[in-house]
Amino acid sequence: MTQHSQFALLGTRRFLPFFITQLLGAFNDNVFKQGLIFVILFNMAFSDKTGNLLVNFCHMLFILPFFLFSALGGQFGEKFAKDALIRVIKLAEIIIMLVGAAGFFLNSLPLLLLALFGMGTHSALFGPVKYSILPATLREEELVGGNALVEMGTFLAILAGTIGAGVIMSGSHSAGIVSGAIVLVACLGYVASRNIPRSHAALPELVLDWNIFRQTWATVRLGLGQRPAVSRSLLGNSWFWFIGSIYLAQIPAFAKDLLHGDKTVITLILTVFSVGIALGSVLCERLSGRKVEIGLVPFGSMGMTIFGILLWWHSAGFPTAAEPYTWLTLLGQGQAWWLLADILGIGIFGGFYIVPLYALIQSRTVENERARVIAANNILNALFMVVSALVAMLLLNVAGLSIPQLFLVVSLMNIAVNAYIFKIVPEFTMRFLIWLLSHSMYRVRHEGLEAIPDEGAAVLVCNHVSFVDALLIGGAVRRPVRFVMYYKIYQLPVLNFIFRTAGTVPIAGRSEDEKTYEQAFQRIAQYLADGEVVCIFPEGKLTTSGEIDEFKAGVERILAANPVPVIPMALQGLWGSFFSRAPHKGLFKRFWSRITLVAGQPMPADTGRLVLQEQVAQLRGDVR
Incomplete structure (x- = not known):
């Protein structure tokens, strides 16, 4: 595409x-x-x-x-x-x-x-x-x-x-x-x-x-x-305007009293802040892979907090001058560049924070309620902006804080508010960890993912190369994907949080735990009946050689009981990476692996497991 x-x-x-x-x-x-x-x-x-x-x-x-x-x-x-x-x-x-x-x-x-x-x-x-x-x-x-x-x-x-x-x-x-x-x-x-x-x-x-x-x-x-993801996004959106209103309201006094500047300095700071928001907003599409990626919201929240604290830190002891600074003379002060970088950073990460929230609210609200839900968002935004003015007045005039100290308090409040939101809706944190993995340890390229339908049930089958296969696939596919995976991988520390949040289905061999085995097929059938996408790794285990092992019969049982389209997929280039079972990989060997996820065309539900195995092998090619 x-x-x-x-x-x-x-x-x-x-x-x-x-x-x-x-x-x-x-x-x-x-x-x-x-x-x-x-x-x-x-x-x-x-x-x-x-x-x-x-x-x-x-x-x-x-x-x-x-x-x-x-x-x-x-x-x-x-x-x-x-x-x-x-x-x-x-x-x-x-x-x-x-x-x-x-x-x-x-x-x-x-x-x-x-x-x-x-x-x-x-x-x-x-x-x-x-x-x-x-x-x-x-x-x-x-x-x-x-x-x-x-x-x-x-x-x-x-x-x-x-x-x-x-x-x-x-x-x-x-x-x-x-x-x-x-x-x-x-x-x-x-x-x-x-x-x-x-x-x-x-x-x-x-x-x-x-x-x-x-x-x-x-x-x-x-x-x-x-649903919690939408309702908490409304609160997160309004919290952004709470923070933004405090910064915008204090910029004139900050420029005049703290930076000893004239009107042009106010304009300079407003320009830097607005350009930061605009830059962060337009970068969202590239960082999110053209899909609603709420994993950027925690990233944006952390950035706003860090740069808010840095703004407080860099504001101390700004040098005075005989005449008020103009925007040009202000740039002659080295400390001013740090302050402007902090303001730009707050704006950029604010863009990362707000754009995915708006997109999530729009995409996950039913059409005949969407305008009213956005109206509710506007009401909450107005309420939060009024409260922000009252909070600023209390902290500045009653508590006696300076403007930089107000910025510090707001940055610390941002940690508490978003921790609450992310605790209630762990999907934000889960998507952030997936996004971080697919944009740091691995360089992931996608081919043919438009074959996955936008609506309706489907089964994805893919080769199993590493402990993070599910995270890489989940981060690439636009729709939520319900993974079926070996229960011992499901129970891995840290990753277990992500798997549970994503609705992953743990499965065991029938001889290991028959109850877990049967419950897995029941949950898979329910997901498919609800029109969701289920991904399975038919090899049943991680490859120890880099080659594709024989597909097990479980995939045929799933498709026989739930006749939905099946889409073959393949991961290329993951063998030898840190989370694979390649021997002699070392701690940092191929740590920055270049990965490709390839999807083929949908196949009918009566396709046999060996045919699916052959299709996955063809998609993978010679790149292990």
Whole structure:
């Protein structure tokens, strides 16, 4: 199967118009919000205390609609065609921006605040349809790449809008320019939305509940009542926004008070952080092998913690100067490069953390609940952002922590929160260990894996070369795979955790333990009846010579009782690696082995074991 970059999606009509629409919306949000903040702080006769109070009020006013209207947005996203709904929302944005433009022209705070509340409402209604339309328009192998592009575009649009507003508002005739800009961008967003392809309603018979509070509670319950992997992903997603909100809120004071910088230093740090998120997001597709790889979530969590602690460590004793540092003079300080590297690292690993979570929520939620589950996610995100502001206020103003110490506390809290999530859903940790193995000790290449069906039961048969065969196959196949393996390998320390979490079936020889033997066939039959993929190693043991041993009759018993397609597979290049039984391999001999996993075409269930053995041998070839 030809592998295309995620950026190829930007050349398709099913993605590009939507991408431009959401990009322009995020950009417009931030141009307007930053423009409003500049007006409050510099164009209106408020004291510093009143101005700061109004700025914080603006942040709260923008978040409030997420509590009030996200549930309604989730219902809209299920009941109406998503493309038509987006166009209606974009038309509303034009009207809202016309109100905002009048506010800038008249220097009217009430009109500006009304428009700000309107933009918050617009975002609350757009969010559920924004993320629920992706699984409807993208193929499974494109979902991670599509989410990565959306996250990259969102953060870069936030950055561009923030900087653009600063440039506009610092010049002359700023009211006219910013008014024209926000209306023009809203119109361009509507034009782009006109080209979004048709996307049907998931649940057109849904009866709308206009009781905001009842439906909000019902929506949150729906989200948290999903299977553990989804519900805990919602919490993990909201925790990311908790951390992100604290970092973004403290960047101005951190740049001014700790780094002794001017406004350009604030812009520099925001740029580095946003570029980090964007870079981490686009790297996700490459690191995940074009599938939803939740093993990247623990990796991202660890990275955010490590770089958060380093940011605290490197912040100590930053040298002062007679005049505030500009972004250019700041780069003349060696310590600043360490700080910027830490901020970039937090952003990159934040991208590794958030993109797989969004993709998992989308892929594992049924279509007629997806928009409402994403609405629940938005409600939780807003709640966590409000709580993050309260926590920051308590730690900074009551506990008396410095901003770097706040970053340290948040990094340590990140360990505790994600330890809870990974304990409740051990699949995250299991997938991380598989991902780590297949991206560190081994270099794994895949051929023909598209032969494995996306849905329905199937049996995979493969040669058995090492103790980690199941991990390498599990990390390569998009679907969850239930492995059948010799019970003594199943019981190996550390690996046993992974095998149990993955639903592996331990099997013993009938003469060794007849009860375990019979229970294994019962579990295999249940998995296949449920439409799952089962992988067996018909040799029944690891090879001691590198050659394929004779397939045992158990595979024929499985296929006779469960007539499903059987797909031959072969591992090449694993013989002689650290976990194989090759003699004289030594501790580090072939530790960085180049492995290929090859799959053949599906075969009928009545295929004999010797024919399957021959097919596996042909797929493996001469490469042991």
